[in-house]
Amino acid sequence: MAPTSQPPGKPNRMGAATRTKILDAAIAVLAEKGFSGFTLQSVADSAGVFYGNVTHHYATRDKLVEAMLDAILERYRARFDELVASIEAHEDGPIRALVTWLVDDAVSPETAPLFLELWAMATHNPHVAAGLTQLYDGAVDVCMKSLGVEPDAPSARGLRDSLYVLGAVIEGxxxxxxxxxxxxxxxxxFRHQAIEMLVPLLEQKLAEAKANGR
Structure with a gap:
């Protein structure tokens, strides 16, 4: 019997649900086993689906890696947008709240193992390297806009550079x-010293960016 065709314009919810399950499993496998243990079979086992279900949606490991990276970046951008929205009125000021959250998030079980593996993969996978660069560039832009500074303004260069210093500290x-x-x-x-060193630097660069941008 021929498979029933999907009506035009109607989303394949079953296929979308399976893809989400596979991508969730892929992220978990990468964080738990690292790239050396990241295989289509290990992802299928973790997702509780047949190997053929994985290869139907992602024919090769590279294709799965690309889709997984896109999912990770999309989810992390959403988290970062929520963070920025929550710190704008923080009683300790937006910069201290931002630095504190990022330093703590860097060592969280959800973030640390995953991003360590992604950076390792980035050394030999141009797609992963480009995706991570895009994430950090986007995060810096979101931070600057939330602080009332246009990212491309010449006066904002010092603040932008300092935010990348923050990113380097986070990776370390x-x-x-x-x-x-x-x-x-x-x-x-370390946490105390990092926060106390970075907050005055970023606050100074923010004040300079706003003063020079007038």
């Missing part, structure tokens, strides 16, 4: 502290 935080016991005081000391 993941690398050094994600696998350590964060209750032993080492991370607490």
């Amino acid at each position: 935080t993941s690398s050094i502290f994600s696998n350590r016991d964060r209750e032993n005081g080492i991370y607490a000391g």
Whole structure:
């Protein structure tokens, strides 16, 4: 019997649900097993679907990696948009709230293992490298706009550069502290120093950007 065709214009909800399940499983496998353990079969097992279900939607591991990266970036952008919306009226000021959230998020179980694997993959996968670059560029733009500064304004260059310094600190935080016991005081000391050093720098650059932009 021939398969029933999908009515024109009607979304294939079953196919979309399966793709979401596969992508969720792919993200979990990458975070748990790393890229060396990231296979189509391991993703199928984690998703609870047949291997053929995975290859039907993503014929190769590279295709699955590309789709997974797009899903990760879309979800992380949504998280970041929510963060920016929540810190604008924060009692400690938007910059301190922003720095604190990013430093803590960098070592969270949801973020650290995943992004460490993505950066490792980026060294030999141009698509992953481009995706991560796009994420960080977009995050900096969102931050600047939320602080009332146009990202492309000449006066904003110092603030932009300082936000990339923050990004570098975040990546280092993941690398050094994600696998350590964060209750032993080492991370607490780093966290305090990072926040106290970065907040005045960013506040100064923000004031300069606004003053020079008038």
